[in-house]
Amino acid sequence: MDxxxxxxxxxxxxxxxxxxxxxxxxxxxxxxxxxxxxTFPELAANTAKLPKSLxxxxxxxxxxxxxxxxxxxxxxxxxxxxxxxxxxxxxxxAYRMVRKPSKFNxxxxxxxxxxxxxxxxxxxxxxxxxxxxxxLMDSKLGLIICYFGFGVSLNVFLYHGFIKSIxxxxxxxxxxxxxxxxxxFWRIIFPLLKPMSTTVVILNSLWIWNxxxxxxxxxxxxxxxxxxxxxxxxxxQYTKQWDLALAGLTLGVLPIVIFFLAMQKHxxxxxxxxxxxx
Amino acid sequence: MKNxxxxxxxxxxxxxxxxxxxxxxxxxxxxxxxxxxxxxxxWNGVTTTVKFNGLSNFKHILLNDEDYRNAFWFTxxxxxxxxxxxxxxxxxxxxxxxxxxxxxxxxxxxFFMPNVIGGLLxxxxxxxxxxxxxxxxxxxxxxxxxxxPWLGDAPTAFWAIVIVSVWQGSGYxxxxxxxxxxxxxxxxxxxxxxxxxTRTQVLRNIIIPLIMPAVTVCLFLTISWSFxxxxxxxxxxxxxxxxSTESVSINIYQEAFRNNNYGLGTAKxxxxxxxxxxxSTIQVMYTKRKEVEx
Numbered sequence: 001m002d003x004x005x006x007x008x009x010x011x012x013x014x015x016x017x018x019x020x021x022x023x024x025x026x027x028x029x030x031x032x033x034x035x036x037x038x039t040f041p042e043l044a045a046n047t048a049k050l051p052k053s054l055x056x057x058x059x060x061x062x063x064x065x066x067x068x069x070x071x072x073x074x075x076x077x078x079x080x081x082x083x084x085x086x087x088x089x090x091x092x093x094a095y096r097m098v099r100k101p102s103k104f105n106x107x108x109x110x111x112x113x114x115x116x117x118x119x120x121x122x123x124x125x126x127x128x129x130x131x132x133x134x135x136l137m138d139s140k141l142g143l144i145i146c147y148f149g150f151g152v153s154l155n156v157f158l159y160h161g162f163i164k165s166i167x168x169x170x171x172x173x174x175x176x177x178x179x180x181x182x183x184x185f186w187r188i189i190f191p192l193l194k195p196m197s198t199t200v201v202i203l204n205s206l207w208i209w210n211x212x213x214x215x216x217x218x219x220x221x222x223x224x225x226x227x228x229x230x231x232x233x234x235x236x237q238y239t240k241q242w243d244l245a246l247a248g249l250t251l252g253v254l255p256i257v258i259f260f261l262a263m264q265k266h267x268x269x270x271x272x273x274x275x276x277x278x
Numbered sequence: 279m280k281n282x283x284x285x286x287x288x289x290x291x292x293x294x295x296x297x298x299x300x301x302x303x304x305x306x307x308x309x310x311x312x313x314x315x316x317x318x319x320x321w322n323g324v325t326t327t328v329k330f331n332g333l334s335n336f337k338h339i340l341l342n343d344e345d346y347r348n349a350f351w352f353t354x355x356x357x358x359x360x361x362x363x364x365x366x367x368x369x370x371x372x373x374x375x376x377x378x379x380x381x382x383x384x385x386x387x388x389f390f391m392p393n394v395i396g397g398l399l400x401x402x403x404x405x406x407x408x409x410x411x412x413x414x415x416x417x418x419x420x421x422x423x424x425x426x427p428w429l430g431d432a433p434t435a436f437w438a439i440v441i442v443s444v445w446q447g448s449g450y451x452x453x454x455x456x457x458x459x460x461x462x463x464x465x466x467x468x469x470x471x472x473x474x475x476t477r478t479q480v481l482r483n484i485i486i487p488l489i490m491p492a493v494t495v496c497l498f499l500t501i502s503w504s505f506x507x508x509x510x511x512x513x514x515x516x517x518x519x520x521x522s523t524e525s526v527s528i529n530i531y532q533e534a535f536r537n538n539n540y541g542l543g544t545a546k547x548x549x550x551x552x553x554x555x556x557x558s559t560i561q562v563m564y565t566k567r568k569e570v571e572x
Contacts, residue, residue, distance in 0.1 A: 015379050021371070022381075022388040025445065029391075031411045032403050047414040089297040096294035108299055115306050117558055119506045121527045122551035125534045125544045126312035127305065129323070134304070149305020152298045181290055210396025212509045217535075228398045232513070235402055242410060245402070252399050260394040264387060267394070271450065272457040275495045 032253075036246035043243055058247035062234070066248055070223060071230035072255060078140055078215075078226060079208045082147040083201050086155050089148065090200065091193055094159030095185055099168075109160065112153040120150070120213065128217055136218065143218045147208055155200050158274060162196040163189070195273065202263070202270035209256055227252050313551075316544040323540035335545035345521060346546055349529035350553075356439060356525070357504040363444045364500050365493075368451025375452065376459045386456075390449035397446070401513030404442045405429065432522035435515050439523060442510060447503060451496045458492035459485065487568075494565040501561060505554060526550050 035043050036058060037051045062068065097105045127146070128137075136142030170192075171184045179187070212228040219229065231252040238244045260267060317335060321328040339346055371389055375382055392400065408428040416424035428434045462485055470480050486493075508527040511517065517524035517532075524532075530550060534543030 011377060011379065014374060014377050015381060018374050018379060018381060018385045021374075022385050025388050025392065028403055028407050028411075028445075031407055035406070035410075043410075047410045048418065089301065092294045093298035096291065100291070105295065108295065111307070112298075112302065115302070115310075117555045118306065118310060118551060119527075119547075119554050121506065121508070121530050122547040122554075123306065123309040123313055125323075125530075125540055125547060126309040126316060130304070130309050130312070145301065146305050148297075148301040152302050153306070156298060182293070185294075206394060210394075210398070210509075212396065212398040212512075213531075228396055228509075231399060231402065235513075242406060246406060249399060249402055249406075253395050253403075256394050256396075257391065260391065261387070268386070268390070268453055271453050275454045275457075275492075275499070 032246050032249055035242065036250045038243065040241070040243045043246075058243045059251070062244055062247040062251060065244075066230050066234045066251070067223075067225070068230070068251055071225050071227050074140065074224060075209055075226040075228075075255075078143055078147070079205055081140075082144045082151065082208050083204050085144065085148050086151045086204055087197055087200060090152055090155035091159050091190060091197070092185070093152070094156045095163055095189055097156070098160055098163045109156070112156050115153045116157065124213070124217060131218060138218070138220045138224065140219075140224060143215055146214060146218060147204075150214075151204055151207075155204070158200055159193065159196055162193060166192055198266055199270040199273045202267050203274050205259075206256075206267075227255070313544050313548055316541055317548045318545075319541045321541040321544075322538045323534070324538070328541070331541070335542050336549070338542065339546055339549060343546075345524070346526075346529055348521065349524045349526045352436070352523060353505060353507070353526045356436065356443075356507065357501060359440050360443045360447070360504040361497060361500045363440065364447040364451060365496055367444055367448035368496065369455050371448060371452040372455030372459055375456055386452070389452055392446045393450045395446075397507075397509030397511075398513045400442060400446055401510045404438070405514055408438055429515055430519055432519060435519060435523045439507075439511060439514060442514060443504065443507070446510070447500060451500070454492050454496055455489065458489035462488050490565065490568050493568075494562060497561055497565060498558065501557060502554075505557070 031047060034050060035047055037054050037056070039055050039057075042052065042055075093108075097109050131137050131142060131146065136145055166189065171188055174184045174188050175181075210228060211226075212232065215226050215229055216232070219225065222233075225233065231248055234248045235245055238248075316328070318330060318332060319328045320331045320335075375386055375389075379385065395403075412424045412426075412428060415421070426434050428438050466484060466488075467480055470484055475483070506527055507525045508531070511523065511525045511528055515523045517528045526546075527550075530543055530546045533539050533546055537543075
């Protein structure tokens with residue numbers, strides 16, 4: 001009895017500790033959201049207080065100045081199309097490399113794995129030149145193609161590890177039934193890859209949605225801006241006008257936080273699965 | 279017939295591997311090879327004249343470029359600090375959340391949340407906290423901690439970046455450590471307790487050796503995040519005050535896209551690549567050796 005009491009006492013202390021740390025983690029969000037709902041004088045007077053009344057004007061202004069709907073749509077299109085493309089080309093390539101480990105395929109796989117060490121900063125300068133010469137600059141499609149190139153190493157690597165664990169017998173019986181290699185891949189293998197595809201999509205989405213540097217180099221036109229680019233240029237213009245800046249930040253953060261809260265379970269599983277093969 | 283099959287095989291090879299290989303070659307391989315070439319040239323990025331100048335870029339980087347050296351020193355200090363603190367916090371959070379807490383799931387969500395927001399936006403959020411939020415807290419509490427000129431002074435600006443990095447990264451590591459901790463066989467831990475081992479002994483002699491694969495991954499991730507830091511650094515301090523928090527990535531970026539010294543920028547980027555590759559290889563080799571097979 002005494003042992004049980006002591007044990008739950010310890011758990012209770014840990015629980016309280018956890019909640020305190022969690023509140024510390026949340027403080028920045030509190031500050032940003034609360035102050036985005038204040039008028040400027042109210043914000044300047046005290047940033048810690050709750051707002052007297054909900055002041056939504058900043059949001060209305062920011063919505064149009066930042067061209068939020070357009071930025072959101074750009075981010076969405078770029079993230080979705082890059083993901084679809086990456087899932088298809090990476091799973092195709094990884095499947096072939098596992099099932100037909102020719103010298104050439106092994107060499108390509110090795111190159112993909114080795115390339116994961118190359119920091120983006122090391123190739124961004126010539127990349128801008130290459131992208132300019134083959135017409136990838138200042139276009140959403142161009143940026144998406146860049147994501148294909150940068151994402152393919154890690155994605156092929158992840159699929160490669162996963163496909164190795166799929167028994168060959170499954171596809172052999174389909175081949176006997178007369179399916180073409182493409183049919184075998186699409187109807188039998190691709191559906192089996194779903195857990196890894198979820199991981200791949202989640203890792204890619206967090207990366208592409210939040211990316212600033214690559215889009216800032218590739219996209220120039222204001223109407224092509226993604227959320228990070230729009231926030232950056234907005235923040236540059238309205239530096240000391242915190243009421244507007246904070247409303248802009250809240251809008252910028254909102255979509256990915258909602259996505260996270262909705263997809264939490266998959267995100268946590270995806271990250272765990274993706275890191276095991278680091 | 280045989281020839282026909284060979285053709286079909288070749289065609290299949292290209293359907294399956296071709297797209298991935300083409301995009302990779304175009305976007306990663308060719309620019310990478312070009313970067314080696316441009317490292318040895320003087321080139322402003324605009325004109326077509328690229329002047330070969332041998333090793334002079336590298337000579338300049340190693341001997342004369344104080345900013346680059348400072349950036350490397352700053353990035354190294356930041357990486358060491360971030361790696362230690364982010365892993366420590368991530369691991370402790372994981373230990374906490376593997377206890378039978380009632381609020382476990384909510385806490386996990388909260389600790390992970392900063393990680394889904396991009397570095398650029400996080401930097402701006404914290405710029406507000408350090409500039410305005412801390413000022414208010416300072417007025418209310420009169421604690422010296424909040425009254426420091428956080429982003430305005432070199433030593434505190436360094437710690438500002440550390441605070442935000444740890445806040446952002448520890449939730450991600452926590453997830454990996456939780457997965458590793460829950461794979462530690464329970465009977466092994468119980469047996470140790472029955473044999474009279476203390477909590478710290480169990481942690482040090484059983485749990486930590488068994489989760490070394492996760493440690494490898496987490497060290498790799500944190501080294502790579504910190505060493506290549508750009509977004510967060512760019513939006514929080516922009517390298518200031520007086521370039522004191524300029525990371526190598528920002529230095530390369532400014533050299534190429536602000537000073538238009540593409541040749542020199544590429545050489546800096548190439549040196550950066552060599553260092554990153556060496557560090558990652560050493561780290562993985564070293565930690566892999568410490569892993570224990572169950």
